[in-house]
Amino acid sequence: MRFVLHPTLHCLLPIVLSGYFLLHGAAQAQSYPNKPIRIIVGSAAGGAPDVLARAIAPKLTSAFGQQIVVDNRAGASGVIGAEMTAKAPADGYTLFVSTTMGFAILPNVRKKLPYDSIADFSSITQLAQASNVLVVNPSVPAKNVAEMIRLEKSKPGTLNYGSAGNGSPAHLAGEMINTMAGIRMTHVPYKGAAPALVDVIAGQIQFIITSPISAGPHITSGRVRALATTGLQRNPVLPDLPTMADTLPGFEITQWWGLSAPTRTPKSVIDSLHSQAARAINMPDVRDSIVRDGAVSVGGTPKEYDALILAERTRFGELVRKAGIHVSD
Numbered sequence: 001m002r003f004v005l006h007p008t009l010h011c012l013l014p015i016v017l018s019g020y021f022l023l024h025g026a027a028q029a030q031s032y033p034n035k036p037i038r039i040i041v042g043s044a045a046g047g048a049p050d051v052l053a054r055a056i057a058p059k060l061t062s063a064f065g066q067q068i069v070v071d072n073r074a075g076a077s078g079v080i081g082a083e084m085t086a087k088a089p090a091d092g093y094t095l096f097v098s099t100t101m102g103f104a105i106l107p108n109v110r111k112k113l114p115y116d117s118i119a120d121f122s123s124i125t126q127l128a129q130a131s132n133v134l135v136v137n138p139s140v141p142a143k144n145v146a147e148m149i150r151l152e153k154s155k156p157g158t159l160n161y162g163s164a165g166n167g168s169p170a171h172l173a174g175e176m177i178n179t180m181a182g183i184r185m186t187h188v189p190y191k192g193a194a195p196a197l198v199d200v201i202a203g204q205i206q207f208i209i210t211s212p213i214s215a216g217p218h219i220t221s222g223r224v225r226a227l228a229t230t231g232l233q234r235n236p237v238l239p240d241l242p243t244m245a246d247t248l249p250g251f252e253i254t255q256w257w258g259l260s261a262p263t264r265t266p267k268s269v270i271d272s273l274h275s276q277a278a279r280a281i282n283m284p285d286v287r288d289s290i291v292r293d294g295a296v297s298v299g300g301t302p303k304e305y306d307a308l309i310l311a312e313r314t315r316f317g318e319l320v321r322k323a324g325i326h327v328s329d
Helices: 007-030 048-064 076-086 100-109 145-154 169-181 193-202 212-221 267-281 284-292 302-323
Strands: 037-041 068-072 094-099 121-131 133-136 160-163 186-189 207-210 225-229 254-262
Touching: 037 048, 037 076, 048 068, 048 094, 048 121, 048 212, 048 254, 048 267, 048 284, 076 094, 076 100, 076 254, 094 100, 094 121, 100 169, 100 254, 100 302, 121 212, 121 267, 121 302, 133 193, 133 212, 145 169, 145 225, 160 169, 160 193, 169 186, 169 207, 169 302, 193 207, 193 212, 207 212, 212 225, 254 267, 254 302, 267 284
Parallel strands: 037 068, 037 094, 160 186, 160 207
Antiparallel strands: 094 254, 121 254, 133 207, 133 225
16 A cells, blocks of 8 residues: 655645754753763963863853863864864864964964864853963073063073964064064974973073963962063053063053854854853852963853954954064964
């Protein structure tokens, strides 16, 4: 016997199926998350992205009832971690701590990247922002930026500076000093700010411009000496430090960090992640810890983070062209 679908039912079938899939999709969204969530960090443990990820991870674990796993994928100035995230399923279970370096600077200094910081990612929230701080090994005989510049001019080759890699904010900042001060300090790239800072402490290199989140405890302990911050205004947590612009007018480089997901992640999932991540980053204990290290919690909307990324890509593009910075692919 052959079954024949009644014409009326045949017309209604697409509507019925459409409703089913809508309800099925809604049910999936409502059940999110139903397994552990991974936050990829594109740098070594101990750097600012890692610190921020580990600060919010237990809060998100508690809120979602699922384990939040921080996965450090250091190397290539964060490109490895960004590419992994961009190619991951857009289901909300793989997130990325996006940074100034990966989303605003590298697109301007590298001709080829395996990801597009705007097209391949959906913004969740900006986690924090900070003006950076220039710290030197205590053996460096310079108590301020002007003395540091004079030291390099009188003894060329004396100062080597570290960074989280070619094209990182610290690299750009060091080259800005070279350009604006008319000197030629040597750049030493590392696989993350944390190992570079370790070598500053050990005296293997002389200084680094890095996040107060990373450098703060070492400034307090005296293992490094802070000379200046990199915002146009003084950092409220380091009010006694002058800005770089006090010595080199117009000098400004700040850092920001956010949480991003692969593009096409469902809006309902993005909204859920934004709600909990913004809440976590502004919990008193997390916020106070970040502020003590010289940064400020944010927790803005996805659209606000989108706007920041676009504006910063444009601004850093102008800085890169002026400084003549290029990074080989």
